[in-house]
Amino acid sequence: MHGENALQKTNRINVLFDFYGPLLTEKQQTFLKCYYHDDYSLGEIADDFAISRQAVYEHLKRSEQALEEYEKKLRLAARHTQLEAGLELLEELIGELPPPWRETLGQAAGRLRRAESEQPADSEHRALHERRSSEEGR
Numbered sequence: 001m002h003g004e005n006a007l008q009k010t011n012r013i014n015v016l017f018d019f020y021g022p023l024l025t026e027k028q029q030t031f032l033k034c035y036y037h038d039d040y041s042l043g044e045i046a047d048d049f050a051i052s053r054q055a056v057y058e059h060l061k062r063s064e065q066a067l068e069e070y071e072k073k074l075r076l077a078a079r080h081t082q083l084e085a086g087l088e089l090l091e092e093l094i095g096e097l098p099p100p101w102r103e104t105l106g107q108a109a110g111r112l113r114r115a116e117s118e119q120p121a122d123s124e125h126r127a128l129h130e131r132r133s134s135e136e137g138r
Contacts, residue, residue, distance in 0.1 A: 010036055016067035019076045028063040035060055083116050 013036050021029055034040040034048070035056075042053040042060075049056070071077050087109060094105045 013064060013067065015077050016071055019080070020067050020070040020074075023070060024063060024066060028059065028066065031056060031059045032063050080116065083112075087113050087116070 013032065017029075017032055017036070021032070024032070031045060034045050035042075040048075042056045045056045046053045090109050090112075091106070094102055094109060097105065
């Protein structure tokens with residue numbers, strides 16, 4: 001895959017990884033980070049982990065499928081996109097209001113934006129990861 005499609009796929013996987021990465025196994029997380037975040041080639045990852053390029057490719061495909069399945073079921077990334085669009089429109093409309101209204105409503109919009117950008121606590125991430133790992137062990 002080349003050009004714009006590759007960039008779109010990379011962006012999508014990175015967004016999904018931000019939401020669902022902790023639900024993946026450590027190996028899945030590592031391979032996705034190497035490939036999508038650090039821009040390693042399949043060959044470089046294969047060399048680093050002493051496995052075949054085909055094995056790396058299969059790990060990445062399964063990891064990508066897992067991320068897409070989580071999004072299909074939970075829709076967190078889609079919800080985030082909708083909320084971001086709504087907040088941008090709200091902030092634009094607030095900017096057009098008379099000054100006395102702008103400050104109060106701007107603060108409220110800021111609280112919504114901060115609440116939307118907060119990540120679950122590390123303990124929640126660990127609990128989700130542990131649950132996912134135990135499900136795979138069955």
